[in-house]
Amino acid sequence: MGIQMEPGISVVIPAFNEAGRIAQVIKETLPFASEVIVIDDGSTDNTAEVAIKSGARVFRQRRGGYIAAIKHGFTRTRQEIIVTLDADGEGDPADIPRLVAPIRDNVADVVLGRRDFIPRPSERLISWLTGFVVLVRDTGTGFRALRRGIALVLEIPGRCICGTSVLEYRKLGARVVEVPVTLRTLAKPRRIAWQHGLQCIHVLKMLVSCRRQSSQHKDIMD
Ligand SMILES: Nc1nc2c(ncn2[C@@H]2O[C@H](COP(=O)(O)OP(=O)(O)OP(=O)(O)O)[C@@H](O)[C@H]2O)c(=O)[nH]1
Numbered sequence: 001m002g003i004q005m006e007p008g009i010s011v012v013i014p015a016f017n018e019a020g021r022i023a024q025v026i027k028e029t030l031p032f033a034s035e036v037i038v039i040d041d042g043s044t045d046n047t048a049e050v051a052i053k054s055g056a057r058v059f060r061q062r063r064g065g066y067i068a069a070i071k072h073g074f075t076r077t078r079q080e081i082i083v084t085l086d087a088d089g090e091g092d093p094a095d096i097p098r099l100v101a102p103i104r105d106n107v108a109d110v111v112l113g114r115r116d117f118i119p120r121p122s123e124r125l126i127s128w129l130t131g132f133v134v135l136v137r138d139t140g141t142g143f144r145a146l147r148r149g150i151a152l153v154l155e156i157p158g159r160c161i162c163g164t165s166v167l168e169y170r171k172l173g174a175r176v177v178e179v180p181v182t183l184r185t186l187a188k189p190r191r192i193a194w195q196h197g198l199q200c201i202h203v204l205k206m207l208v209s210c211r212r213q214s215s216q217h218k219d220i221m222d
């Protein structure tokens with residue numbers, strides 16, 4: 001019998017104008033990954049050059065935003081477990097082994113890095129809304145591990161990943177767990193998430209369709 005190999009890890013880092021921070025993030029990530037993939041989302045600084053020099057596989061795209069960047073990254077991966085990590089250094093790559101452990105132990109298909117403090121009230125509101133169907137406290141985290149097979153079929157509707165992504169995992173029947181992760185304080189102002197107003201509407205629409213689906217399912221079972 002051959003030796004059973006542990007599945008490898010592809011880390012996908014979406015990056016928009018992160019030349020000042022990306023080198024450190026890649027350096028800290030490499031020891032925990034089989035490959036580090038950076039999607040440069042139309043940066044106007046030298047994010048891509050810095051990322052290449054730091055040892056990442058880099059792909060450039062026209063500015064498409066966070067969701068387009070991670071979805072592009074998923075298609076470039078070569079390993080069975082994918083981790084997404086923000087390029088601004090807020091997540092600590094040293095948490096990657098704890099994040100992938102539930103997938104390796106086959107108790108989860110998606111693992112969300114739950115931040116000890118969820119910064120925006122709008123994110124807390126969205127997680128409260130989705131809490132009616134999925135028990136996840138932090139639905140807006142950018143630090144997650146997921147099976148490649150799931151990542152490649154995700155649509156992620158909406159303006160951002162908050163709320164809608166967890167509802168989609170549920171729709172796909174994925175086992176989702178949360179693992180606490182460390183949030184590092186950054187010396188940059190927090191972006192105002194204007195898109196969360198519209199995101200609430202997307203989340204509400206998905207919640208309604210989830211409820212409809214589960215009541216249809218109940219009818220069939222009755
Ligand atoms: N803001 C922004 N970030 C992008 C875009 N495309 C990719 N990114 C990357 O997506 C990640 C998350 O973006 P952030 O601006 O840190 O989002 P956030 O963590 O919700 O916002 P902050 O709380 O301000 O850090 C970072 O790695 C960005 O470099 C884009 O179009 N806009």
Ligand SMILES: [Mg+2]
Nearest residue numbers: 086088090142
């Ligand atoms: Mg950030």
